[in-house]
Amino acid sequence: MSFRHWVILLPLIAALISCSAASNDKPGKKHTITIAGSTSVMPFTEKLAEHFMVDHKNFIVDVQGGGSTAGIQAVINNTVELGMSSRPLKNEEKRLNTITICYDGIAVVVHPDNPVGDLDLDRIRQIFSGRISNWRELGWVDRRIDAVSREEGSGTRGAFEDLVMKGNEIDDGTMVQDSNGSVKEVVATDPYAIGYISMGLVDKKVKPVAIAHVSPSIKTIKSGRYKLVRPFLYVTNGELDTKSRRFVDYVLSKEGQQILRNEGLVGFYD
Amino acid sequence: MIDRTVLKEHLVKWVLVAFALSSLLFLFLIFIFILAEGLPLFLKVGLNKIIFGMKWAPTKGHFGIFPMIISSFLVTIGALIIGAPLGLSCAIYLSEYAGKRTRMLLKPAIELLAGIPSVVFGFLGVIYIVPLVRNYLGGSGFSLISTCLVLGVMILPTIISISFDALVSVPRTYREGSAAMGATKWQTIYKVIIPSAKSGILASFILGMGRAIGETMAVIMIAGNALKIPTGILDPLRTLTGNIALELAYATGDHRLGLFSTGVVLMVIIMILNYIANFGIKRKIAK
Numbered sequence: 129m130s131f132r133h134w135v136i137l138l139p140l141i142a143a144l145i146s147c148s149a150a151s152n153d154k155p156g157k158k159h160t161i162t163i164a165g166s167t168s169v170m171p172f173t174e175k176l177a178e179h180f181m182v183d184h185k186n187f188i189v190d191v192q193g194g195g196s197t198a199g200i201q202a203v204i205n206n207t208v209e210l211g212m213s214s215r216p217l218k219n220e221e222k223r224l225n226t227i228t229i230c231y232d233g234i235a236v237v238v239h240p241d242n243p244v245g246d247l248d249l250d251r252i253r254q255i256f257s258g259r260i261s262n263w264r265e266l267g268w269v270d271r272r273i274d275a276v277s278r279e280e281g282s283g284t285r286g287a288f289e290d291l292v293m294k295g296n297e298i299d300d301g302t303m304v305q306d307s308n309g310s311v312k313e314v315v316a317t318d319p320y321a322i323g324y325i326s327m328g329l330v331d332k333k334v335k336p337v338a339i340a341h342v343s344p345s346i347k348t349i350k351s352g353r354y355k356l357v358r359p360f361l362y363v364t365n366g367e368l369d370t371k372s373r374r375f376v377d378y379v380l381s382k383e384g385q386q387i388l389r390n391e392g393l394v395g396f397y398d
Numbered sequence: 399m400i401d402r403t404v405l406k407e408h409l410v411k412w413v414l415v416a417f418a419l420s421s422l423l424f425l426f427l428i429f430i431f432i433l434a435e436g437l438p439l440f441l442k443v444g445l446n447k448i449i450f451g452m453k454w455a456p457t458k459g460h461f462g463i464f465p466m467i468i469s470s471f472l473v474t475i476g477a478l479i480i481g482a483p484l485g486l487s488c489a490i491y492l493s494e495y496a497g498k499r500t501r502m503l504l505k506p507a508i509e510l511l512a513g514i515p516s517v518v519f520g521f522l523g524v525i526y527i528v529p530l531v532r533n534y535l536g537g538s539g540f541s542l543i544s545t546c547l548v549l550g551v552m553i554l555p556t557i558i559s560i561s562f563d564a565l566v567s568v569p570r571t572y573r574e575g576s577a578a579m580g581a582t583k584w585q586t587i588y589k590v591i592i593p594s595a596k597s598g599i600l601a602s603f604i605l606g607m608g609r610a611i612g613e614t615m616a617v618i619m620i621a622g623n624a625l626k627i628p629t630g631i632l633d634p635l636r637t638l639t640g641n642i643a644l645e646l647a648y649a650t651g652d653h654r655l656g657l658f659s660t661g662v663v664l665m666v667i668i669m670i671l672n673y674i675a676n677f678g679i680k681r682k683i684a685k
Binding site for chain 2: 140167194196199272274279280281282283297300303304305306313314317318320321396
């Protein structure tokens, strides 16, 4: 927790110092860009901001969490320059401008020894809502399915609920882990487990399941065939101002997109 | 000259008093803050719906933590079933049978066991206990039984050291009297020493319970954190502490308040346990 606090506090302190400095020192005037919103997008924006501030010494990018909805609300109230959202805008929010910075695929993963390699969305929904609870129903051994989900409030869980569950509730008997990493760890060690994680984190320890014969990959996401994808958006109220444009341009540049790609996200230059 | 010495003595005394009272102040502040954050939700949603509610979905307005209360008690009792016989036997051996040299070896080892961070216990549990349970008993391995096994070991130091103190403090005359009546060593232990140390031993169990119910890190790693009340020893479960630690990172608004309410319930349970333990110890001293 304390690290998270510092992440929020440090830029604030820096901003304060820079404000006082700016009044005395005209040529070195600092521009502060405040960004708030989705906690799923936040770590990536922080990373981008760090790199951005190295090259642009007179900019300060202040990144805060709060969740997609809070971020969008803050943009509407003009309290921040940019909002971060890991979900598409709702109807009443549609008048805002959105900039898609990248895509994040969600992979449904099983143990590498598991022969089940292809499921459709209906099946996955039934597994996580507890209606299918034995691997035999999916053509494997007579053994309970150990479904693993994420904790309430997590952005990945939110996206999974929107894209897969579609109003059905995740069963209370489902195991819960509090990070992509721990879900992966459970699936990697338990041959009968199934879970979902950010696509960027899939490696040899787990096996991604094809969904209706489409395996998750950068290619299938770009062509639109893989459906478990959520956009990472920046949201603005009206036109971007010049200082925010500098940051957004950086994010969409080859360099910015490469940073996102290194984090396992799907950018525009892949 | 004397005045200054006296003044200095007084100064030192009052500074120490101030520091001593600060711990009370911290306790008080923690209490106030948890209540201030946790109580509003009780007023808004209702005590019944939180404590006896079966459904926890805070982003959808359900704040029931009854399954977690039950789960917390289940792991605690399970830990006690494993830890109490082991701990008590160890304490009896240490106080009655062990020679000076064995005692000198065992005591520090037990203190070391108490000093091992819980995340290490959790890690060992995930690496060894969980696969063992999965392979030999079934289920995913992230289960009630794995959690109880690990917690049972974690509460050993508490049970051993407090029971040991209680056993050692049984007056020498009791043992001599018993021996004079012709009782064997074991007869003396279970007819005389254990009954007279009973309240201290019970207090050690209850303090062990307090440790088990408050344990967080190891439990999150091993318990599986499912929201249902477990129906068997191989089912995953979520404790009160686990719920707070698991969801704190992203919680905002009512969700956050819900976690504080979980904290209030946990605090009340631990206070009751501590009260019972202290009561037990006091009775022993009064005797």
